[in-house]
Amino acid sequence: MKGVSVADAGALGQKRRTDLSLFIGIVVLALLAVTPFITGFAGGKYVEALVLKAMILAIAAVSLDLLIGQGGLVSFGHAAFVGLGSYVTGIALTEGVTNALPVLALVISISGLFALITGAISLRTSGVYFIMITLAFGQMLFFSLSSLSTYGGDDGLTLWDSPTLFGAYIFEAGSGLFYSALVILALTWLLVWRLAQSRFGRVLRAGKQNAVRVGTLGFDIFKYRLVAYVIAGLLAGIAGFLTACQAEYISPATAAWQNSGNLIIMVVLGGMGTRNGALLGALFVVLIEESLSLITLEWKLIFGPLLVLIVLFAKGGLVGLISRSGVRQ
Amino acid sequence: MSALLQLEGLVKNFGSLCVADNVSLELRRNECHALIGPNGAGKSTLINLVSGNFRPESGKVILDGVDVSEYATPQRAHAGLGRTFQITSIIPGFSVLENVALAVQAKDGSSFRFFGRASEEEGLNGRAREVLSTLGFLHRQDERSGDLSHGEHRVLELAMALAGAPKCLLLDEPMAGMGKAEGELLTDTLLEIKKKVPMLLVEHDMEAVFKLADRISVMAYGRIVASGTPDEVRADEQARAAYLGSDAA
Numbered sequence: 001m002k003g004v005s006v007a008d009a010g011a012l013g014q015k016r017r018t019d020l021s022l023f024i025g026i027v028v029l030a031l032l033a034v035t036p037f038i039t040g041f042a043g044g045k046y047v048e049a050l051v052l053k054a055m056i057l058a059i060a061a062v063s064l065d066l067l068i069g070q071g072g073l074v075s076f077g078h079a080a081f082v083g084l085g086s087y088v089t090g091i092a093l094t095e096g097v098t099n100a101l102p103v104l105a106l107v108i109s110i111s112g113l114f115a116l117i118t119g120a121i122s123l124r125t126s127g128v129y130f131i132m133i134t135l136a137f138g139q140m141l142f143f144s145l146s147s148l149s150t151y152g153g154d155d156g157l158t159l160w161d162s163p164t165l166f167g168a169y170i171f172e173a174g175s176g177l178f179y180s181a182l183v184i185l186a187l188t189w190l191l192v193w194r195l196a197q198s199r200f201g202r203v204l205r206a207g208k209q210n211a212v213r214v215g216t217l218g219f220d221i222f223k224y225r226l227v228a229y230v231i232a233g234l235l236a237g238i239a240g241f242l243t244a245c246q247a248e249y250i251s252p253a254t255a256a257w258q259n260s261g262n263l264i265i266m267v268v269l270g271g272m273g274t275r276n277g278a279l280l281g282a283l284f285v286v287l288i289e290e291s292l293s294l295i296t297l298e299w300k301l302i303f304g305p306l307l308v309l310i311v312l313f314a315k316g317g318l319v320g321l322i323s324r325s326g327v328r329q
Numbered sequence: 330m331s332a333l334l335q336l337e338g339l340v341k342n343f344g345s346l347c348v349a350d351n352v353s354l355e356l357r358r359n360e361c362h363a364l365i366g367p368n369g370a371g372k373s374t375l376i377n378l379v380s381g382n383f384r385p386e387s388g389k390v391i392l393d394g395v396d397v398s399e400y401a402t403p404q405r406a407h408a409g410l411g412r413t414f415q416i417t418s419i420i421p422g423f424s425v426l427e428n429v430a431l432a433v434q435a436k437d438g439s440s441f442r443f444f445g446r447a448s449e450e451e452g453l454n455g456r457a458r459e460v461l462s463t464l465g466f467l468h469r470q471d472e473r474s475g476d477l478s479h480g481e482h483r484v485l486e487l488a489m490a491l492a493g494a495p496k497c498l499l500l501d502e503p504m505a506g507m508g509k510a511e512g513e514l515l516t517d518t519l520l521e522i523k524k525k526v527p528m529l530l531v532e533h534d535m536e537a538v539f540k541l542a543d544r545i546s547v548m549a550y551g552r553i554v555a556s557g558t559p560d561e562v563r564a565d566e567q568a569r570a571a572y573l574g575s576d577a578a
Contacts, residue, residue, distance in 0.1 A: 194443070194444055195443055197446045197447065197448065198442055198443050198444055198445055198446070198447055199434055199439075199440045199441075199442040199445070199447040199450075200440060200441055200442060200443050201443075201447070202427070202431060202434065202440075202447040202448075203431070203434075203440050205420075205422075205423075206420045206423065206431055209420045209421060209422050209423075210418060210419065210420050210421070212382065212418060213414075213418045213419065213420065213489075214420075214431075215382075215401075215402045215403050215406075216380060216382065216402055216403075216406060216412055216414075216418075217403075217406060217431065217432050217435040217489065217493060218403045218404075218406030218407050218435035218436060218493060219403055219435055219440065220401070220403045220404075224440075224441075227441070
């Protein structure tokens with residue numbers, strides 16, 4: 001009997017933590033949803049655009065956490081998928097395809113295919129080599145985009161149109177795009193967590209901790225990682241679609257390695273492999289960068305040490321900080 | 330009836346060092362075949378060659394009449410090979426139950442299922458609990474497995490290997506680092522398991538070996554130098570010279 005009650009207590013504690021993180025996530029998304037109303041009084045379009053940018057980056061960061069947090073795969077080329085998604089969008093629009101459905105279908109299939117090919121090669125390696133080869137593929141794409149002279153080359157390309165869904169301009173910069181991005185972010189946030197809890201995610205998580213054992217149990221971990229890489233890649237592609245819609249401009253710089261590094265910082269800072277970590281990390285980084293840069297031109301002098309402090313003292317990132325303060329109550 | 334597991338002429342070199350030198354061995358149905366020998370004799374290497382974690386230079390592994398030599402490790406697991414590791418190899422961040430449930434999952438349909446909580450699948454958990462209770466380990470199911478003691482890790486290793494319902498078990502020093510009492514308890518458990526699953530056992534604890542083994546092979550320098558029933562091996566000059574020591578008689 002005693003064993004049973006202890007087991008129940010453990011399961012209950014687990015459930016309470018799960019409920020808490022679900023609650024926090026929903027609160028964050030709800031706050032994002034009311035942002036345009038608040039900025040109507042203070043901050044205006046500028047703040048709304050900033051939050052939109054943060055949400056789009058959060059989609060990419062949450063998808064990257066499927067690789068880093070769940071799979072232990074530190075991809076240093078994730079921004080390439082964002083860049084690819086924005087270019088597919090930009091090129092489709094320039095060529096006269098304005099219906100969002102075929103554009104999104106193209107974005108998803110092309111970024112998925114790019115992930116399938118580069119993943120099949122990259123996932124043959126591990127550790128530092130995996131980091132380097134994903135970086136190399138990212139830079140390869142960056143240079144390829146830079147050399148597309150028809151579509152602006154180094155300078156990028158201004159878009160004169162935005163995709164429509166059944167004639168509605170829901171992806172035009174403004175509140176339409178804001179809520180479209182919010183819905184996609186919410187779906188991505190839900191999807192990645194559901195995946196992590198599924199049979200598939202369990203194998204992925206186990207492989208992060210002990211790939212040899214997982215192989216010996218009968219799982220071909222390579223296949224699971226490749227599928228995760230494709231899912232993460234196409235989600236980042238969708239973030240690229242939204243990036244192009246917001247900026248009404250595409251640039252090879254989107255795919256540059258600095259942006260891949262930023263995404264990693266967001267994931268690590270927020271808390272890897274947690275429900276809300278990447279989401280909070282992305283919002284935090286974008287907003288703190290912006291507020292610091294308003295205070296001083298030398299904001300990076302503050303931002304750098306701040307990152308170091310969080311990584312040093314907040315074990316498990318921002319989410320770790322929150323859940324520890326929750327436990328104390 | 331043919332042997333369950335046949336190793337034919339396995340050769341493995343690490344550089345110029347030959348760690349498996351034309352090793353042939355048979356594991357019959359319903360037996361425990363123990364592999365003994367001094368450190369560095371190539372016993373663990375042999376287990377790795379059978380499980381597919383190492384690839385041999387030449388030779389064959391035949392499981393239940395099927396040549397699995399070309400199979401990768403996961404396929405060999407599906408063909409019916411279950412193994413434990415000399416150095417504890419578990420998923421430390423998972424609970425005990427989830428470690429075993431993962432092993433059950435490996436043999437239970439497709440794991441390319443993207444929705445539904447794996448941790449709430451009663452089919453997987455139920456089977457995992459069954460295995461844990463046969464090992465008398467059910468009371469630890471909610472423990473984070475990384476927090477277990479060394480002896481408990483050894484039991485969890487065994488539970489994970491059993492959960493895949495293997496045709497045969499490869500046990501690489503299951504008693505390694507265990508205390509005397511723990512080791513005796515595990516020996517009794519293995520005696521029970523032996524009735525259902527044949528096992529190839531690498532072990533240094535001679536008391537356990539002579540209690541469990543139906544046949545024993547002695548390895549030295551990558552070769553099998555003697556093979557036979559426990560009594561035959563005890564009497565064998567070469568076996569004594571290689572391992573048992575002259576005072577063993």
